[in-house]
Amino acid sequence: MEDGQDILYFSYGTNMNEADLRQWCRDNNQPYPMGSVFARAYLPDTQIVFNLPSPVRVGGSLNIRHRLGQATPGVLYHMTPEGWKILDRRVSAPKDYKHLDVVALTEDGREHSAVTYQVDTSLTEGGFVKPTEEYVEIVKEGLAAHGFTDRILRPVSRGKEPPWCIENLFVYGTLMEGEVRHHILEHWCDHRAGMRAKAPGVLYASGKGFPAMFPAEHEGQEIQGEIYPLVDLKRAFEMLDIVETVRRYGSTGSLFRRAIVRVRAEDGNAYAAWAYLYDGTPAGMSPIPSGNWLDVPHERLPEE
Numbered sequence: 001m002e003d004g005q006d007i008l009y010f011s012y013g014t015n016m017n018e019a020d021l022r023q024w025c026r027d028n029n030q031p032y033p034m035g036s037v038f039a040r041a042y043l044p045d046t047q048i049v050f051n052l053p054s055p056v057r058v059g060g061s062l063n064i065r066h067r068l069g070q071a072t073p074g075v076l077y078h079m080t081p082e083g084w085k086i087l088d089r090r091v092s093a094p095k096d097y098k099h100l101d102v103v104a105l106t107e108d109g110r111e112h113s114a115v116t117y118q119v120d121t122s123l124t125e126g127g128f129v130k131p132t133e134e135y136v137e138i139v140k141e142g143l144a145a146h147g148f149t150d151r152i153l154r155p156v157s158r159g160k161e162p163p164w165c166i167e168n169l170f171v172y173g174t175l176m177e178g179e180v181r182h183h184i185l186e187h188w189c190d191h192r193a194g195m196r197a198k199a200p201g202v203l204y205a206s207g208k209g210f211p212a213m214f215p216a217e218h219e220g221q222e223i224q225g226e227i228y229p230l231v232d233l234k235r236a237f238e239m240l241d242i243v244e245t246v247r248r249y250g251s252t253g254s255l256f257r258r259a260i261v262r263v264r265a266e267d268g269n270a271y272a273a274w275a276y277l278y279d280g281t282p283a284g285m286s287p288i289p290s291g292n293w294l295d296v297p298h299e300r301l302p303e304e
Contacts, residue, residue: 007084008038008114010104012048012074013062014135015087016142024090033086035078040146041104041112042071042165042260044249048156050131051124052096060129062139063119069233071165071260073148076104076114091117103249107262109201109215109277111249128159164233168273169240170199170263172225173211173293184243188236189228197227197265199275203293204285211293212278212285224292227265227273244276254279 015021018034025032047067050060064072079087091097097117104114136157140150155162169189174181177194185191200216201223213223230236237258240246245255257279262272288296 007079008104008112009034009077009079009083009087010041010043010074010102010114010116011077011142012043012064012072012116014138014142015090016075016146017138018142018145020138020142021090025086028089030086030089031080031082033080033083035080035083037146038076038078038112039106040073040148041076041106041114042073043102043116044071044105044258044260046070046072047162048072048152049127050129050157050159051127052119053129054096057135058132059135060131061119061135062131063124064116067234069164069230069237070162071105073143073152073165074104074116075142075146076106076112087117093117094120096120096123101250105260107260107272109199109213109259109261109275111257111259113250130159131157164230166260166272166274167229167233168227168263168271169230169236170197170225170227170261170273170275172199172203172213172223172275174209176226176293181243184239185228188232188239189230191228194226194228195265195267196224197263197271197273198222198224198291199261199263199273201261201277201291202282203288203291204278204282205288205293205296206278206285211288211296212280212282213275214278214282222291224290224294225263227263227271230274240276246276246279 045068046064047070049063049065052061054061099115100118102114102116104112152162201213202221203223204212206212247254256276259277261275
């Protein structure tokens with residue numbers, strides 16, 4: 001991997017635990033491979049799973065698999081010039097793990113190209129290989145060091161289906177209450193638990209009857225909207241991704257893209273939430289300085 005130090009690495013397992021990785025480096029006479037932390041982040045539509053039998057760990061090792069609507073928490077790192085070679089040795093790549101190009105999401109609505117590790121499918125065993133408690137604790141400590149809980153890790157370590165990592169949806173346009181497409185949410189969210197909320201970003205009127213949200217350009221820019229708990233994220237996104245013309249991560253041709261933002265709700269709490277941001281530029285659009293789509297009723301779609 002040429003110029004590998006310029007490629008962000010997404011870690012979702014033991015490499016997040018600095019103490020454990022540094023101990024391995026000392027035991028194997030290797031320099032520490034990580035550069036600085038770029039950001040904590042998520043791999044969208046993936047889920048961790050223990051399905052690799054590891055003689056080194058004497059139990060199951062972590063892997064990722066596809067699961068629509070789920071998100072894998074982890075950390076994006078810059079790498080040292082020799083970092084990839086050292087990590088490849090640690091995880092036995094490409095024998096056991098292989099490099100996987102991914103798109104990682106940060107809570108400011110942005111996407112980041114990165115590389116992570118995934119187990120070669122020919123080596124996985126069934127659906128579950130029980131990990132040791134020691135291994136699980138190492139991963140738990142790594143998650144905690146970066147502000148994550150083990151609410152996903154613990155069930156997976158017992159071979160159970162975990163809860164959704166990010167359960168809320170932030171809407172700011174035609175999906176809001178009283179707007180023309182709000183009825184689409186009826187089967188997928190808990191309306192009674194909906195709240196007004198604000199998310200970092202800038203808002204534009206597209207001129208086509210809907211608003212377009214973009215990541216904030218500087219601190220303090222906010223968009224007003226609503227947040228709803230989703231009941232079944234897989235089924236919700238099977239529908240909403242079509243409505244918002246979303247293609248798979250890393251592809252082109254989408255009208256919107258499914259991102260993650262940290263919102264402030266009217267109950268005083270902050271939540272990580274899914275949101276559909278415009279996948280393009282605001283060229284030809286009109287800014288909405290208030291960040292509130294309801295301030296421009298003349299742009300809104302007519303009732304269908």
